[in-house]
Amino acid sequence: MHIRHLTLLLASALVTTLAVAAVNLAVDPLQLFHGSAHPYYTTDSRMQSAGLIRSQEFDTAFIGTSIALYVRPSSIDLTLGGKSIKLAAPGMTSPEQRFVLETAISTRHPKRVIWMMDDFAFRSAEDVDTLDYLPADLYRLNPKGVAGYLLDLTMLRDSLGIAARRFQDLDMTMTQLTWIGVLRFTEDNLDNLNTVHSAFVSNRYRRDLAWKSFRHNRDNPARLRLRYNQAKVEQQFRHDAIDFIRAHPDVDFTIIFPPYSILNFIALREILPRDYAVFFRINSYMLRQLAALPNVDLSIFEQLKRSLTISTNMRTFGTTRRRSTNSFFGACGMEFTGSTGKSRTSSSTRYGNRSKPIALTVRGEH
Template sequence: MKSYKRYFFILIGMILAVFVICGAIVVYVDPFFHFHTPVSGFPYIVDNQLSQNPGMAMNMEYDGCIIGSSMTVNFDTDDFKEILGTDTVKLSYSGAYPRDDYNILSFVFDKNTHARKKNPMKQVYFAVDIPTMTADPDETKYPLPTHLYDKSVINDVKYLINKDVLFEYIFRPAIQKKGSDLSEIYFSWWTPEYYNIEWVMHNYEQPEINPVETEKDGLIERTEVNLSRNILPFVEANPDTEFYFFFPPYSILYWNNVMRENTFEATMEQYRYVAERLLQYDNARVFYFQTMDETLNLSNYADYSHYKPAINKFMVECFKDGKYEIKSVDEMDKGLKIVRKMVADFDFADLFSREW
């Protein structure tokens, strides 16, 4: 009996030792950057927005950040450095709701993190997706791994003793010696040949026609809540940080969706309202890219909204030279008027009459 007890305790000791060793490896490499900055020379794989964004916001060294949905994933942070002189970190969440933006900005502006102790926050480049501004203000797009977002140390065991973290983010890259290019993390999978009208139209599905029109101000109430609760508090609390808010250039098919959903006037009013609210702040700049001629050419897209990386670089250049910047509500009204004409003049009937 004593012999069995001895072997039992040896087994328990061995298991605990394995757990300690695994946890120590995770802490040292820290593939989700939860505890510290990257270890020099390790080939980190960065492909998990939900799990890796908080750590990057806390511990990467940067003075600018890119916030928003998949409309931001094709930004190359090298462009921000070369064109704007800003060391940026990309903190995209595909399909991001305003609450996702709030969650990550809470890390960005946390003065107790390594990132903020090291550098002041100079610029935020923020994609404002109008369709998501009516989301539940407390809802995230996907369930969060809360142990990487909260302040508790106890539940970090879910990160420290995790086979996926060990095998997929430590052992695999260590063996393959190939990590992510941190300037291009989260890039969409579409290669250049996917950006063409045939691909877009072949995969496009029109929404059902809604016979009931949304009232002109029908989207404003929820939009106001999201602005006031999830976005504007950061603008107000950080007057020395310059916020570049931009409306992404969805393709003309986006407006076909809006018309079929019978929300055209409500959406136009929503754009105007958001711009008006943002323009009230001296540290906020607003860019409206929906008036770009490129939105009419579906070969610039891989689907109805996602544009090619060259457009991302062009937007960075606009942040530098001020092209497509909206400086007043009157200018926003002019931009919306241009979009009205673009939509009215576009031959949707011809587009949908062709075989794709």
């Protein structure tokens, strides 16, 4: 009798497990195994990027941290041509960025990588397999990652929610469930994923708030203190950036830098001059190392021009004019001519004139 009950229990568990896997495979929220006629995307960028790499066709991979999330892939496509994919995530460390880029390059073989590079990202040397918030096995799509994906009960809930949205009577209910966080796959427009609404931009990025933040930093210097070691940052930079770029000579890397408010650096210089000196030395070192690579194109943001202000419905990430760019590089003992001067002819032919300034726009929704 006990054996019969045990057999029924095991059979029920097996059927339930197979049913969960079958539903997740059929809907496939991340589109790891097949496409979808009506896809939805999650704002969990670390998880979603694993699916985007497998499901999207692209020749340009764009990666960075929080600011990079604001950029729409269509803006990159319009400015530079080609088809891009955004693989950015908030607080993304350099080991994460290298791992995600490695997966993208080995899977889809993009011709170009646009890398919004931040010195703070190189503070960490953690192994990606130790990070609970990064599903590394999902990127690898190994047995552990596949099993975890297909048998995930939270993913089952998302699968059922996506399936239910195909019924008009249930669509509003499912939408409301996404608003309260029950369902994670909220966005049906990939270009809008993790971008910001124009109202948010106009309310959060104003002159008075910028000065308020500056005064707050001035009164609380601990917020500005650099909590990393210069030697370790440079070592991690060589490993995760320089060595990685050298390992992919057939990929063109366009390096851009986050357009942080100039007030942050003014505050750092006035309040913590030693930290400012460390910051400047690290960035000078990064620029010199990057400029020596033949498949790297450098684009430096001008942080004092209107192109970096945030208006009601647009934020422009623009590069500097040549004079101001030369002054920046000149401080680092370098001369800027619009590109590294070592770019291959094939790169210029493929994407047009590489010395042309790159402007990435972030348009708010209306």
